[in-house]
Amino acid sequence: MDKVTEKRLKLYAARMRKMIIEGIYQAQSGHPGGSLSCTDILAYLYGKKIKVDPDHMDDPDRDRFVLSKGHCAPALYSALSLRGFFPAEEMEHLRACGAMLQGHPCMTHIPGVEMSTGSLGQGIATAVGMAMMGKLDKRDYRVYSVLGDGELDEGEVWEAFMAAAHYKLDNLTAFIDNNGLQIDGANDTVMSLGSIPAKLTAFGWHVIEIDGHDMQQIEAAVSEAETVKGQPTAIVARTHKGMGVSFMMDQASWHGAAPKPDQYETAMTELDAAIAALEV
Numbered sequence: 001m002d003k004v005t006e007k008r009l010k011l012y013a014a015r016m017r018k019m020i021i022e023g024i025y026q027a028q029s030g031h032p033g034g035s036l037s038c039t040d041i042l043a044y045l046y047g048k049k050i051k052v053d054p055d056h057m058d059d060p061d062r063d064r065f066v067l068s069k070g071h072c073a074p075a076l077y078s079a080l081s082l083r084g085f086f087p088a089e090e091m092e093h094l095r096a097c098g099a100m101l102q103g104h105p106c107m108t109h110i111p112g113v114e115m116s117t118g119s120l121g122q123g124i125a126t127a128v129g130m131a132m133m134g135k136l137d138k139r140d141y142r143v144y145s146v147l148g149d150g151e152l153d154e155g156e157v158w159e160a161f162m163a164a165a166h167y168k169l170d171n172l173t174a175f176i177d178n179n180g181l182q183i184d185g186a187n188d189t190v191m192s193l194g195s196i197p198a199k200l201t202a203f204g205w206h207v208i209e210i211d212g213h214d215m216q217q218i219e220a221a222v223s224e225a226e227t228v229k230g231q232p233t234a235i236v237a238r239t240h241k242g243m244g245v246s247f248m249m250d251q252a253s254w255h256g257a258a259p260k261p262d263q264y265e266t267a268m269t270e271l272d273a274a275i276a277a278l279e280v
Contacts, residue, residue, distance in 0.1 A: 016079055017036055033241040039075050054083065127144075207236060208235045210237050
């Protein structure tokens with residue numbers, strides 16, 4: 001990845017973060033921590049990688065993306081908006097009665113959303129099904145999914161992982177947003193996951209570990225996944241919950257809380273500064 005592209009993707013991510021905070025603040029409800037931790041991954045996918053056209057969402061050869069951690073919908077919404085699926089102003093009405101953008105993605109009401117998610121574990125299971133259909137239909141599209149590390153507490157996740165490996169779904173790439181925190185605190189305290197890479201390897205996946213905020217590493221991992229044959233790929237991305245907003249970073253308390261007016265001003269000042277630095 002050249003420096004110009006890397007800078008453009010970082011700017012995409014910075015703008016996403018500002019939209020995430022704006023939407024959650026206006027709604028006074030939502031999940032900023034996990035939305036901000038997976039922002040760089042979605043910025044890379046929608047800013048460069050995924051083959052999808054807002055005007056041709058019925059294209060059978062389009063790539064598919066499923067946000068398995070559906071409560072982090074603001075990250076997906078901001079990525080879709082910047083890709084041209086709907087106006088950015090929709091984020092100002094997040095979670096409002098009658099608005100398009102609700103607390104979890106809905107495939108029947110939101111352009112660009114491939115699957116309604118929110119009940120943890122069901123998203124990756126659906127992504128496995130999409131990848132299976134791609135194989136059966138002899139299509140060359142790829143399927144991408146993002147899971148939270150806390151989501152791995154769900155048994156359905158591991159059933160999906162077993163199925164993906166059994167059916168040799170090498171057209172499936174799953175990102176694990178490994179920020180180490182969930183709603184009740186640290187993963188190791190709530191429900192220890194042990195070594196996520198070791199577990200995924202044991203389940204038959206090709207595993208890559210990266211810094212989930214490094215665009216170069218994200219691209220290298222996605223490119224490597226495309227070369228793997230006979231196995232699905234899991235990209236275990238080390239991230240920071242609340243990335244980009246100083247007082248939210250690595251704080252489990254920001255899993256599902258909206259900023260107060262003074263916190264909103266601080267966050268927006270920081271994000272505006274980040275955007276300005278990248279726009280130079």
